[in-house]
Amino acid sequence: MAGADAMPANAYRTGAHLFGAMRDAAITGLISLGLFLPLVGFQTITDIHNVLILTTRWPLLLGLVGSITGCRCIYLIALAPRLERGALRPPQRTQALLGNLLRNWFIPFAVAFVIVYPMLVVLAVGFTGAVRWIDNFGVQILIYVMLGWGLNIVVGLAGLLDLGYVAFYAVGAYSYALLAKAFGLSFWILLPLAGVLASFWGILLGFPVLRLRGDYLAIVTLAFGEIIRLILINWVALTNGYAGITGIPRPTLFGIPFNAEDNGFAAVFGLEFSPIYRVIFLYYVILTLAVITCYFNVRLRRLPIGRAWEALREDEIACRSLGINTTNTKLTAFAMGAMFAGFAGSFFAARQGFISPESFTFLESATILSIVVLGGMGSQIGVAIAAVVMIGGTEIMRQLDFLKQIFGPTFDPTQYRMLLFGLAMVAIMRWRPRGLIATRVPSAFLKTRKTISVDLVTEGRG
Amino acid sequence: MTARDGPTVLRVEHLTMRFGGIVAVDDLNFEVKRGNITALIGPNGAGKTTVFNCITGFYRATAGRLALQRGDPALWGALESLTDSGKRGVVRPGGTLFLLERMPDYLVAQQARVARTFQNIRLFAGMTVLENLLVAQHNPLMLASGYTVLGLLGLPPYPAAERAALDKARHWLDRFGLLDRADDPAGELPYGAQRRLEIARAMCTDPVLLCLDEPAAGLNPRESAELNELLLLIRDQGAVSMLLIEHDMSVVMNISDHVVVLDYGVKIADGPPDAVRNDPKVIGAYLGVADEEVARVEAEVGL
Numbered sequence: 001m002a003g004a005d006a007m008p009a010n011a012y013r014t015g016a017h018l019f020g021a022m023r024d025a026a027i028t029g030l031i032s033l034g035l036f037l038p039l040v041g042f043q044t045i046t047d048i049h050n051v052l053i054l055t056t057r058w059p060l061l062l063g064l065v066g067s068i069t070g071c072r073c074i075y076l077i078a079l080a081p082r083l084e085r086g087a088l089r090p091p092q093r094t095q096a097l098l099g100n101l102l103r104n105w106f107i108p109f110a111v112a113f114v115i116v117y118p119m120l121v122v123l124a125v126g127f128t129g130a131v132r133w134i135d136n137f138g139v140q141i142l143i144y145v146m147l148g149w150g151l152n153i154v155v156g157l158a159g160l161l162d163l164g165y166v167a168f169y170a171v172g173a174y175s176y177a178l179l180a181k182a183f184g185l186s187f188w189i190l191l192p193l194a195g196v197l198a199s200f201w202g203i204l205l206g207f208p209v210l211r212l213r214g215d216y217l218a219i220v221t222l223a224f225g226e227i228i229r230l231i232l233i234n235w236v237a238l239t240n241g242y243a244g245i246t247g248i249p250r251p252t253l254f255g256i257p258f259n260a261e262d263n264g265f266a267a268v269f270g271l272e273f274s275p276i277y278r279v280i281f282l283y284y285v286i287l288t289l290a291v292i293t294c295y296f297n298v299r300l301r302r303l304p305i306g307r308a309w310e311a312l313r314e315d316e317i318a319c320r321s322l323g324i325n326t327t328n329t330k331l332t333a334f335a336m337g338a339m340f341a342g343f344a345g346s347f348f349a350a351r352q353g354f355i356s357p358e359s360f361t362f363l364e365s366a367t368i369l370s371i372v373v374l375g376g377m378g379s380q381i382g383v384a385i386a387a388v389v390m391i392g393g394t395e396i397m398r399q400l401d402f403l404k405q406i407f408g409p410t411f412d413p414t415q416y417r418m419l420l421f422g423l424a425m426v427a428i429m430r431w432r433p434r435g436l437i438a439t440r441v442p443s444a445f446l447k448t449r450k451t452i453s454v455d456l457v458t459e460g461r462g
Numbered sequence: 463m464t465a466r467d468g469p470t471v472l473r474v475e476h477l478t479m480r481f482g483g484i485v486a487v488d489d490l491n492f493e494v495k496r497g498n499i500t501a502l503i504g505p506n507g508a509g510k511t512t513v514f515n516c517i518t519g520f521y522r523a524t525a526g527r528l529a530l531q532r533g534d535p536a537l538w539g540a541l542e543s544l545t546d547s548g549k550r551g552v553v554r555p556g557g558t559l560f561l562l563e564r565m566p567d568y569l570v571a572q573q574a575r576v577a578r579t580f581q582n583i584r585l586f587a588g589m590t591v592l593e594n595l596l597v598a599q600h601n602p603l604m605l606a607s608g609y610t611v612l613g614l615l616g617l618p619p620y621p622a623a624e625r626a627a628l629d630k631a632r633h634w635l636d637r638f639g640l641l642d643r644a645d646d647p648a649g650e651l652p653y654g655a656q657r658r659l660e661i662a663r664a665m666c667t668d669p670v671l672l673c674l675d676e677p678a679a680g681l682n683p684r685e686s687a688e689l690n691e692l693l694l695l696i697r698d699q700g701a702v703s704m705l706l707i708e709h710d711m712s713v714v715m716n717i718s719d720h721v722v723v724l725d726y727g728v729k730i731a732d733g734p735p736d737a738v739r740n741d742p743k744v745i746g747a748y749l750g751v752a753d754e755e756v757a758r759v760e761a762e763v764g765l
Contacts, residue, residue, distance in 0.1 A: 304610075311589065450646065
């Protein structure tokens with residue numbers, strides 16, 4: 001008895017903790033067994049006589065359940081207590097440090113990197129290999145950065161949940177494609193026109209949904225996105241339906257086209273023809289467009305209209321009591337967001353040379369919205385980082401050919417994209433529920449600009 | 463407190479508000495004099511906030527006329543012709559006259575210059591104290607930014623207008639003792655400071671009439687006394703008339719020049735505070751008990 005008394009109290013606690021962890025892990029194992037038994041344990045395959053055969057995969061099932069149980073056990077014993085201790089510490093210091101690091105070091109570096117990116121790629125992999133890297137990573141990501149920043153006005157600042165943002169992207173793309181083919185107008189004339197048309201549609205959508213909030217608004221915008229897509233599919237005479245529009249004119253540099261002919265870019269400048277010039281040109285066009293979007297975002301936030309958007313997100317009734325016309329304020333948010341989608345859309349059409357309704361599905365809206373949400377609503381840098389991770393991640397998975405050598409020739413890494421997105425979402429929800437950059441920077445200050453923890457900021461319920 | 467007999471700024475006539483079969487406000491008539499603090503009191507559910515919502519345009523009154531006048535009192539002469547004309551208001555160089563029941567809520571604030579606070583504080587919690595005051599100056603700033611176009615390009619007069627707006631915000635923050643919290647999020651302020659901020663925000667709209675819905679609710683006696691001082695200070699500057707709903711009788715009796723008492727949507731008393739507090743109908747409405755009981759409670763509250 002004396003020995004037991006002498007034992008330190010926390011040794012006893014550790015013993016209980018161990019037992020508890022084991023029990024918890026066993027329960028987790030049982031749940032996963034129940035879940036994976038039908039999903040993994042049994043498999044049906046069709047044999048050469050087209051007959052279904054039920055086979056079992058016990059080793060795989062046991063392996064899965066075993067590793068889940070083991071991981072849970074290790075997590076509970078080794079990781080959870082440490083995390084708990086970490087949670088007790090005030091998080092302010094790391095937050096502030098992260099903020100400073102972002103402002104002083106990361107942003108200038110990122111800007112410089114984005115500017116010299118095409119040169120770096122050309123230097124690294126040469127002319128032929130660079131096309132793929134600049135186009136798939138640079139241009140593709142920048143389109144989504146721009147779309148994210150555009151949607152950020154509607155969702156992040158004004159707090160209006162828009163699930164049909166891709167509709168305006170489609171309007172921009174089809175405006176450019178149809179007008180360019182019908183009237184032969186140049187990209188540079190049609191780019192602003194596509195923006196204007198898209199913002200017109202933004203206002204058109206805005207009017208009926210002004211009185212809706214939150215979930216209801218989200219449903220209607222979702223439906224609007226689908227309506228636009230269905231019109232594009234079914235109005236065959238105008239849009240050529242599923243087949244899409246081909247041969248969309250490419251943008252030119254002050255009238256100099258990027259082709260192999262005598263008046264083409266390469267010939268004019270005495271260079272050997274290569275598709276790389278056009279890709280680099282497109283890269284800088286979308287970079288400029290994205291920078292303009294960012295500039296608008298930053299400037300608008302400090303203007304009365306931007307403050308009114310944020311105030312609208314915080315409390316609509318208080319806004320009205322201060323004499324703010326909430327109808328106009330919401331409509332300008334919709335129009336402004338749609339305008340940037342229109343710009344991005346017309347760029348997309350000009351870059352692809354081919355568009356079809358396939359490019360404007362709900363999945364696109366969801367991707368853009370998740371970029372905004374993951375990045376932290378209202379945060380410019382957050383949205384950019386999220387776009388790089390989400391879109392760059394997808395593209396990287398397309399490039400992972402070496403995995404085929406490990407998992408066999410039928411293995412397609414892009415098939416796992418949604419699974420990884422799901423994991424990323426769960427991780428974000430768990431650790432950063434308000435997005436990567438979860439602080440709000442005030443638009444004006446008297447003495448010091450203190451960032452505001454996003455816990456105080458309303459999420460925007462429409 | 464003596465009632466100051468200035469010109470009328472707000473005239474409420476035959477105001478009636480029905481919600482389905484319920485009559486929340488029934489044929490209410492009263493006036494608010496310029497530079498006065500008029501208190502609207504009554505037991506819970508008497509219809510005080512409904513009156514506020516009608517005046518500020520959040521509800522559309524079922525019937526009645528709500529006229530607000532600014533500047534030259536001679537404009538009251540135009541009231542009948544304005545009512546017949548079907549227009550919202552008359553704007554003359556010497557002043558304005560508006561029929562509030564014809565205007566949507568944001569125009570009541572923007573054009574007729576009626577500012578209000580809310581019973582449950584409605585601040586922009588995620589924005590700083592300063593930003594709250596800048597949002598209140600939205601309309602003049604919007605004009606100065608050329609409806610955003612000039613502002614985007616950084617062209618005048620927006621930068622000057624923004625500096626002026628910051629100065630005005632600083633002035634009211636100083637006045638309300640919130641200057642050192644200017645850069646903190648409004649949601650982090652203590653309750654009493656949030657109440658003060660809401661009034662400061664309303665003052666930033668340069669109101670003609672300030673409607674305060676229970677400004678002293680939830681304040682401790684010291685904060686409540688400070689608030690009284692502030693409201694008297696604003697009143698003595700003369701530009702703003704105040705209409706306030708209050709349950710705290712010490713506030714009502716100390717600062718109001720005129721008291722209107724509502725019970726079940728009907729006006730039961732109207733007059734200077736001293737007259738109202740001795741009115742047996744008012745005492746009955748509040749306490750609803752026999753005379754000796756009233757006498758006891760009166761003794762308790764020091765009458």
